[in-house]
Amino acid sequence: MTNLISVSRLKRRLENNQNNTVIVDVRFQLDDPDAGRKMYLQDHLPGAVYMDLNKDLSGKTQKHGGSHPLPDWELFTAKIGNIGIDNNTTVVIYDQSNDMFAARLWWMLETISHERVYILEGGYDGWIEEGNQVTDELPSLVAKEYDAEIGSNRIVNMQEVKEKIKTNTATVIDSRARERYLGEWEPLYSKAGHIPGAKNYFWKDVLAEDGSWKKDDELKKHFSSLSKDDEIIVSCGSGVSACPNILALKKAGFSNVKLYPGSFSDWISYVENEVELEEN
Numbered sequence: 001m002t003n004l005i006s007v008s009r010l011k012r013r014l015e016n017n018q019n020n021t022v023i024v025d026v027r028f029q030l031d032d033p034d035a036g037r038k039m040y041l042q043d044h045l046p047g048a049v050y051m052d053l054n055k056d057l058s059g060k061t062q063k064h065g066g067s068h069p070l071p072d073w074e075l076f077t078a079k080i081g082n083i084g085i086d087n088n089t090t091v092v093i094y095d096q097s098n099d100m101f102a103a104r105l106w107w108m109l110e111t112i113s114h115e116r117v118y119i120l121e122g123g124y125d126g127w128i129e130e131g132n133q134v135t136d137e138l139p140s141l142v143a144k145e146y147d148a149e150i151g152s153n154r155i156v157n158m159q160e161v162k163e164k165i166k167t168n169t170a171t172v173i174d175s176r177a178r179e180r181y182l183g184e185w186e187p188l189y190s191k192a193g194h195i196p197g198a199k200n201y202f203w204k205d206v207l208a209e210d211g212s213w214k215k216d217d218e219l220k221k222h223f224s225s226l227s228k229d230d231e232i233i234v235s236c237g238s239g240v241s242a243c244p245n246i247l248a249l250k251k252a253g254f255s256n257v258k259l260y261p262g263s264f265s266d267w268i269s270y271v272e273n274e275v276e277l278e279e280n
Contacts, residue, residue: 003106003247004213005118007130010092014046021090022083023048026057026101027124036101043134045094045127049083049141053240057104064158064269066262067188068238070108077112077148086144087114094120094127098207103243107259111155112148119247121212156233156258158266162273164233165197171226174198174264175236175245183277188237191268193275195235200279203241206248219252231256235263 013021025048028036033054040050051057056079059071085091091109095102102119109117120126128134156164164170174194179185181200183192194200205222208214214222226232232254236242239261249257260266267273 023092025050028053028101066238066266081146090116095123097123097125100241107243170231172198173234175203175242193277196276203244235260238265
């Protein structure tokens with residue numbers, strides 16, 4: 001089953017009044033945390049509700065855990081229930097375009113074993129480009145109960161990453177831009193470079209030149225140097241831009257893929273952890 005839904009298919013769902021579908025707007029800007037909510041209040045897809053990266057899709061930052069730690073799963077489950085999502089709901093997530101925040105929520109819902117979750121191909125921009133209407137009307141929400149089953153085997157912490165590097169029992173991916181991976185430019189953190197041994201697969205490289213998601217065959221070629229028999233641990237700066245790579249790996253046929261949620265921002269919070277500047 002694909003994890004993407006086209007604008008035309010979503011439009012048909014809305015026109016046919018298919019019940020138990022929740023559309024979630026996750027537009028966000030890292031350099032302006034209030035921008036996404038302001039954009040939502042200005043206009044959004046009909047019926048869409050808003051979830052905020054910092055307030056809904058992340059927990060409170062602490063000494064360790066990274067700059068976008070995962071929220072408490074019980075609290076997250078209550079939040080999605082409050083916006084009308086239960087275990088049988090079809091969830092459609094959209095970003096400004098094919099950005100990383102939609103993949104973050106997609107991954108979180110998959111991690112609590114939600115079966116019907118899709119990312120809108122092209123996001124808000126794609127919806128507008130096809131001539132569809134938007135609204136500033138806020139939807140009426142009916143709270144539901146969500147029975148979550150947390151897939152803890154989809155998550156690794158710093159100690160596990162460190163042990164797997166030491167024993168060479170997993171492949172670690174860094175999803176950030178190449179210049180950040182190599183430590184040539186670091187706008188966010190006190191240290192530059194990457195987790196020792198990590199291989200660089202910039203998350204935007206899973207998108208085609210026109211910004212659409214690459215086809216499965218293209219993604220298989222993109223990740224061809226990786227073995228499907230290996231455990232793949234995906235990281236980035238704070239566990240957000242890693243998520244498009246996880247979706248792309250799944251589309252390419254990889255199954256043993258895990259997220260290091262704290263990623264580089266958590267790794268460098270332990271002073272004893274070394275960083276690397278050379279390419280692997």
